[in-house]
Each structure stands twice: as structure tokens, then as C-alpha cells.
Amino acid sequence: EHNCKLLVVGGGSGGCSLSAKFARNFQKGEIIIVEPSDVHYYQPMFTLIGGGIKKLEDSRKNMRDVLPNKANWIKESVVEFNPQKNAVTISNGDTIKYDFMLVAVGLQLRYEAVPGLVEALNIPNSGVCSNYSPNHVNKTYEALQKFESGNAVFTFPNTPVKCPGAPQKVVYISEHFFRKTGKRNKANVTYNTSLGVIFGVKKYADALWKVVKERNINVNLRTNLIEVQPEKKLAIFENLDKPGEKTIVEYSMLHVAPPMGAPDVLKKCTDLVNEAGFVNVNKDTLQHVKFSNVFAIGDCSSSPNSKTAASVAAQCNIVYKNMKAVMAGQNLTEIYNGYxxxxxxxxxxxxxxxxxxxxxxxxxxxxxxxxxxxxxxxxxxxxxxxxxxxxxxxxxxxxxxxxxxxxxxxxxxx
Ligand code: FAD
Ligand code: UQ1
Structure with a gap:
């Protein structure tokens, strides 16, 4: 049984940054951070690692070295939220009671939701890779180097995602890699996305359509990866507008942005989350809609911005000031514009x-x-x-x- 003034769940981009802000004014022991991981990754670098531009080590620091020293880090995960009781249960069975809580658990990668995908990723030199996980990102540059000819296929899942640009950045880097290494005329480059647009913002979508046309990249909208058969090197896609219609593609290289979703631990706590499992906050103030002492930041929040570290940065000061206002019994003043x-x-x-x-x-x-x-x-x-x-x-x-x-x-x- 532990007690604290501020409980921060998750020590990723949002949890770490906000803990650092609070730690400046709080006494030692008033903040508890629950975070199971030994390492903190700068995930935006994964795109560059996949392209051979950076090394995986460059994206990694020890969690100990990034979390603020003044906070009490408990290296466990939260396994149950109990917001009615201002308490959580953690993986060693302990309970933590809090006055205020920030939820910053990010979102969960669901590679297992595509049959055959986990198996494919675990076969050496299968040509299947994924920038989204530190466990698989090095396979991207390996696949690029080993590529000789055939289909290079890239996917965007039919779920919410973090960094919605990342599934296509790897397409452009790969296409350029093939040109640089004299393999472009033997490569057929295809981006299959579940979305109905190439990008959500028209100004940039127009620019990206020009890029793909100039560079002879095929783009199929509303096309969703549903199965991988690594032994035959086949990827199976469904047409989201015509249920039942499938296409089978033989790939030499397959880059997968996996299905993603709210973490299971959130989904279990229906008081805390919306239907999709994201922490149900007011999109202006980022305060929980029912529990005024609870806020969320980053990928696990219901606020309908694009889930990026840049958004987390913008949310930091909003959440910080609004949480301080609640702690002082004052009205909330800061409004997030969705940046x-x-x-x-x-x-x-x-x-x-x-x-x-x-x-x-x-x-x-x-x-x-x-x-x-x-x-x-x-x-x-x-x-x-x-x-x-x-x-x-x-x-x-x-x-x-x-x-x-x-x-x-x-x-x-x-
Ligand atoms: P995270 O940083 O993911 O942190 C969540 C933390 O919660 C983790 O440390 C995890 O261990 C912990 N946790 C999970 N479950 C529990 C639990 N039950 N109990 C306790 N702790 C738990 N953003 C950009 O702005 N620009 C980019 O160019 C960009 N490119 C990207 C490219 C890729 C390939 C990827 C994967 C992401 C990219 N992002 C980019 C997105 C960015 O990394 C995320 O939006 C950002 O890290 C979200 O921060 P967060 O704190 O919400 O989640
Ligand atoms: C940003 O603020 C940020 O947070 C650290 C990122 O995360 C990696 C970004 O990728 C970007 C682009 C921004 C926005 C900052 C500027 C100066 C445009």
C-alpha cells in the first residue's frame, strides 16, 4: 500500500515530461511514477533507423536516467484502475492511493491481430519488417539491403494509430533507397492504406499525391492487411468498401504498420474510458469527464488529435496548468487546440x-x-x-x- 499526491501512470513521452514539470515544485515522495520498462525509446527516430540513417541505440536511454530523480519510480505496471477509490493495483499486488492521477500509458501494438504476422516477423530474412517496434525496426534496413526485385509493399492498419505519417515515410525512404542502390527498376512499390485519403490534412495530401505520382508509387486506399503467409511470401488484403473482396500479393518486402488500440488495462475500466478504450477526457482541458482529479496525456487519451510526440509536447503545458488549477481549487483556464x-x-x-x-x-x-x-x-x-x-x-x-x-x-x- 502506497500513498502519493500525484500518481503518474506511464513514463513515456507524456508521463516523463509532465512528471519533470511537477517535480520542480513538489517535495520528494509526493510523486509516484509507475512504469514497467527499463528503457525509454525516442520512437520518432524509428523511421530513421528503418532507413539506416540512425542506430537503434541512438533512440534509447535508461528509464532511470530520464525520469526525474525527485519522483518515486515503481518499476511495475498498473493492472487495475479504480478511480472511484482514487486507487490503482500494480503488478506486484500492491495498491497505490493518489490525490491526483495522470494517465499516460500510450497505446498498444497488436501485431497478433493479423494472422501469420508475428510468425513472419520472427523468421530471419523473411522480408517482413516493421518500424513500429524496437524489436522489429532493424529488420526494415535489413530488408532494404537484401531486396533484389519484386513487390515492396507497405501497409496502414484499420485502427487508430500513433504518428499517422510513419506508415508512408518508410515508403518514400525505401523508394529512394532502391534508386540510390540501382534497384528501382526491379522494384514495384505499393502503399496499401485502410484510410480513404493519403493524409488527413488537404494541404499536405495534395503535396503527397504529387510525390507518389512523380515517383511511380502505387497507392491503394481502403485496402487493409488481414493475413500474412510467410512460407509463400503472400500478403492478403481486404477491400474495406467491398466486404469479401480480397487481393493476394506476393511480396519480396513487406513493411507493416500493425493494428493498434487502447491498452487492455484501460479497456477493463469502463468508468475511465470511452467506447474505444481511450481515457475519456474533455478535448479542451484534457481533464477526465467524470473524475475531476484525473487527467490523460498522449496516445491513450480520447482527445481527437493525431497521436504524436509533438501533440504530447503541446498538451504538456495545458495539462500542467489545468492540473495545478484543480489542485488549488481554481477554475481551469488552458484550452488545447489539437496541435x-x-x-x-x-x-x-x-x-x-x-x-x-x-x-x-x-x-x-x-x-x-x-x-x-x-x-x-x-x-x-x-x-x-x-x-x-x-x-x-x-x-x-x-x-x-x-x-x-x-x-x-x-x-x-x-
Ligand atoms: P509512450 O511514449 O508510448 O509511453 C507510454 C508508456 O507507458 C511506456 O513507457 C509504457 O511502458 C508505459 N505503460 C504501458 N502500459 C502501462 C501500464 N499498464 N502501467 C504503467 N505503465 C505502462 N511523434 C512525433 O511527434 N513525430 C514523429 O515523427 C513520430 N514518429 C513516430 C514514428 C514511429 C515509428 C512511432 C512508433 C511513433 C512516432 N511518433 C512520432 C509518435 C510518438 O512516439 C508518440 O505519439 C508518443 O511517444 C506518445 O507518448 P505517450 O506518452 O502517450 O506514450
Ligand atoms: C515537436 O514539438 C516534437 O516534440 C518533441 C516532435 O517530436 C519528435 C516533432 O516531431 C515536431 C515536428 C515538433 C514540432 C516542432 C517544430 C519546431 C516544428
Whole structure:
């Protein structure tokens, strides 16, 4: 049995950053972080690791070294939420009681939901790979190097996802890799997405359609991976608009963005979550709709923004200020506009920096139109963002680029 003023569940991007903010003003022992993992990954780097641009080690730090020292880290997972009693149960059987709770458990990868996929990923040199997991991301660059000829197929699942751009960034990097290595004329590059659009924001979708047309990449919308047969190297897709209609593709390389969803532990606690299993918060304040002492941040929250680390950064200050207001018995003042950003890497040395809000309207930081493929944005993604993440964000000093945006636009635009 443990007691604390603030319980933070999950020490990923959101849980770590917000704990760091609170730790500055809290006494030792007032914050408990429950986080089962020994390592903290900077997941946005996985795209670059898959392309051979960074190493897996570059994306990894010890959890001990990123969580704030002043917080009490319990290396277990929460197995049951009990918000009526302001308590959770953890994997060693202990109970933790809290005054306030931040839920930051991210979302769960569901590779097992596609029959044959786990088996395929575990066969060496099967050509099947996935940037989404640290266990599989190195297989992407291996598959690119081993590729000789045939179909290179890339997927986007029929579920909510984190970083909705990531399933196609790997398409562009791969296509460029094939050109660089003289294999492009032997490769048939196809992106099969469950979505009905190439990207949710029209401005960037228009730019991306140009990219795929120029580079002869096939795009099939509303096409969902339902099975992999690794022994025959077959991928089976369903047409989401015509139930029962299937296509079978023989692949040389298959990159899978797996089905994802809310973690099981959340789904079990129906008071805490919406129908899809995400923590049911007010989309403006990020406060729980029923339990005023509970907030959520990041991928596990019901707020309908694109699930990215950039959104987590923007949410940090909103949640921090609103939680402090609740703790002080004051009214909530901060409103989240749904800011999300997706650096759409389009090859080795180019990137379209998408930034947008809840309404899927562009909300760009720089005073130039960001629907262009730019080298400087690529360098930002590759070299600047990791430093920003490790040094500033995880220490509670990065709230997203809204201040930079105001300065860049000289106060002329929002
Ligand atoms: P996470 O950072 O995933 O952290 C969740 C934490 O909760 C984990 O540490 C986990 O161990 C812990 N946890 C889980 N269950 C429990 C439990 N029961 N009890 C206690 N702890 C638990 N974002 C961008 O902004 N830009 C990008 O370019 C970008 N590219 C991406 C590319 C890829 C391939 C991937 C996978 C992600 C990318 N993202 C990108 C998304 C970004 O990584 C996530 O949106 C962000 O990490 C979400 O933070 P979070 O705190 O909600 O979840
Ligand atoms: C961002 O703030 C952020 O959080 C650290 C990211 O995560 C990796 C991003 O990818 C991006 C693009 C941003 C937005 C920042 C700027 C300066 C556009």
C-alpha cells in the first residue's frame, strides 16, 4: 500500500515530461511514477533507423536516467484502475492511493491481430519488417539491403494509430533507397492504406499525391492487411468498401504498420474510458469527464488529435496548468487546440513538415508554406528534434512550438 499526491501512470513521452514539470515544485515522495520498462525509446527516430540513417541505440536511454530523480519510480505496471477509490493495483499486488492521477500509458501494438504476422516477423530474412517496434525496426534496413526485385509493399492498419505519417515515410525512404542502390527498376512499390485519403490534412495530401505520382508509387486506399503467409511470401488484403473482396500479393518486402488500440488495462475500466478504450477526457482541458482529479496525456487519451510526440509536447503545458488549477481549487483556464505535427520524411534529405490542429487546418511554425519537400526540415527531424526531446521535453521545458510560431509570424498570425 502506497500513498502519493500525484500518481503518474506511464513514463513515456507524456508521463516523463509532465512528471519533470511537477517535480520542480513538489517535495520528494509526493510523486509516484509507475512504469514497467527499463528503457525509454525516442520512437520518432524509428523511421530513421528503418532507413539506416540512425542506430537503434541512438533512440534509447535508461528509464532511470530520464525520469526525474525527485519522483518515486515503481518499476511495475498498473493492472487495475479504480478511480472511484482514487486507487490503482500494480503488478506486484500492491495498491497505490493518489490525490491526483495522470494517465499516460500510450497505446498498444497488436501485431497478433493479423494472422501469420508475428510468425513472419520472427523468421530471419523473411522480408517482413516493421518500424513500429524496437524489436522489429532493424529488420526494415535489413530488408532494404537484401531486396533484389519484386513487390515492396507497405501497409496502414484499420485502427487508430500513433504518428499517422510513419506508415508512408518508410515508403518514400525505401523508394529512394532502391534508386540510390540501382534497384528501382526491379522494384514495384505499393502503399496499401485502410484510410480513404493519403493524409488527413488537404494541404499536405495534395503535396503527397504529387510525390507518389512523380515517383511511380502505387497507392491503394481502403485496402487493409488481414493475413500474412510467410512460407509463400503472400500478403492478403481486404477491400474495406467491398466486404469479401480480397487481393493476394506476393511480396519480396513487406513493411507493416500493425493494428493498434487502447491498452487492455484501460479497456477493463469502463468508468475511465470511452467506447474505444481511450481515457475519456474533455478535448479542451484534457481533464477526465467524470473524475475531476484525473487527467490523460498522449496516445491513450480520447482527445481527437493525431497521436504524436509533438501533440504530447503541446498538451504538456495545458495539462500542467489545468492540473495545478484543480489542485488549488481554481477554475481551469488552458484550452488545447489539437496541435499535432508530423515530419513527413520523403527521402534521404527531404521532408514535408506538416503541422495542424483539431480541425485539420494547417498551423505552421515557420513563415513559409510548409507543403514543400525541404532539406532544412529533414535536418531538423534528424538532428534537432532528438536533442529537443532528450534535453528539453523530457525535462519539462518544451511545450511545443507555439511561442516560436508567434515570434516567426511577428504576432500577425495566431
Ligand atoms: P509512450 O511514449 O508510448 O509511453 C507510454 C508508456 O507507458 C511506456 O513507457 C509504457 O511502458 C508505459 N505503460 C504501458 N502500459 C502501462 C501500464 N499498464 N502501467 C504503467 N505503465 C505502462 N511523434 C512525433 O511527434 N513525430 C514523429 O515523427 C513520430 N514518429 C513516430 C514514428 C514511429 C515509428 C512511432 C512508433 C511513433 C512516432 N511518433 C512520432 C509518435 C510518438 O512516439 C508518440 O505519439 C508518443 O511517444 C506518445 O507518448 P505517450 O506518452 O502517450 O506514450
Ligand atoms: C515537436 O514539438 C516534437 O516534440 C518533441 C516532435 O517530436 C519528435 C516533432 O516531431 C515536431 C515536428 C515538433 C514540432 C516542432 C517544430 C519546431 C516544428
Amino acid at each position: 499535432a505535427s508530423c515530419p513527413l520524411v520523403t527521402g534521404y534529405g527531404s521532408c514535408i513538415m506538416a503541422e495542424f490542429d483539431y480541425d485539420l487546418n494547417p498551423l505552421e511554425t515557420f513563415p513559409i508554406s510548409q507543403d514543400k519537400e525541404m532539406w532544412v526540415m529533414y535536418m531538423m527531424k534528424k538532428d534537432f528534434m532528438p536533442t529537443l526531446y532528450w534535453k528539453l521535453m523530457l525535462n519539462g521545458y518544451w511545450n511545443g512550438p507555439s511561442t516560436v510560431r508567434s515570434l516567426m509570424h511577428l504576432g500577425l498570425r495566431k
